[in-house]
Amino acid sequence: DAGVIQSPRHEVTEMGQEVTLRCKPISGHNSLFWYRQTMMRGLELLIYFNNNVPIDDSGMPEDRFSAKMPNASFSTLKIQPSEPRDSAVYFCASRTGTTNEKLFFGSGTQLSVL
């Protein structure tokens, strides 16, 4: 299996622009998570899905952030409009079940908002 696949690997954009991050989970995994990593706050959970349904989005910082999972093999995280403080590494992770199991992480998207 190719693992969790994220795109793009790097994204540089200007403040106010829309940014869309993409994730393909491991085939057969039922749960998908979006995390954000910064030096100041570490790894923060933004939102997660079980069986394509959003379960908890309390970690999403503002209404500017939205996430979708239209099917079991694809998810997007969108920021509109983007701001410099959104600059971070965004990770997608998936796991097989909905309870205590390890998460498999993608390589992340390095986002820089100028």
Add this chain to the structure above:
Amino acid sequence: GESVGLHLPTLSVQEGDNSIINCAYSNSASDYFIWYKQESGKGPQFIIDIRSNMDKRQGQRVTVLLNKTVKHLSLQIAATQPGDSAVYFCAESFGGGADGLTFGKGTHLIIQP
């Protein structure tokens, strides 16, 4: 191994020595714990996990110890190698883990030649 602000705790060990990375977790109800390794420019990679009904678990060159009384978790790496240099994160979950993992800030392990 909790960080303050921009600075991660750093542990420097000689190649071939054993290393111990510590982590204090926050929730006494947590029932699943896990260690991840993150190399520069990569996503976190699973190392080892342990459930709250255990106090020790061993893997290849790694051992995780859990002390629920003081809410402490440690990762022991035997005979460290240059490839062990990375940031190590502990994470916890509770309530069956349905809400995913809550991560600590990480510890930077440096292997000296």
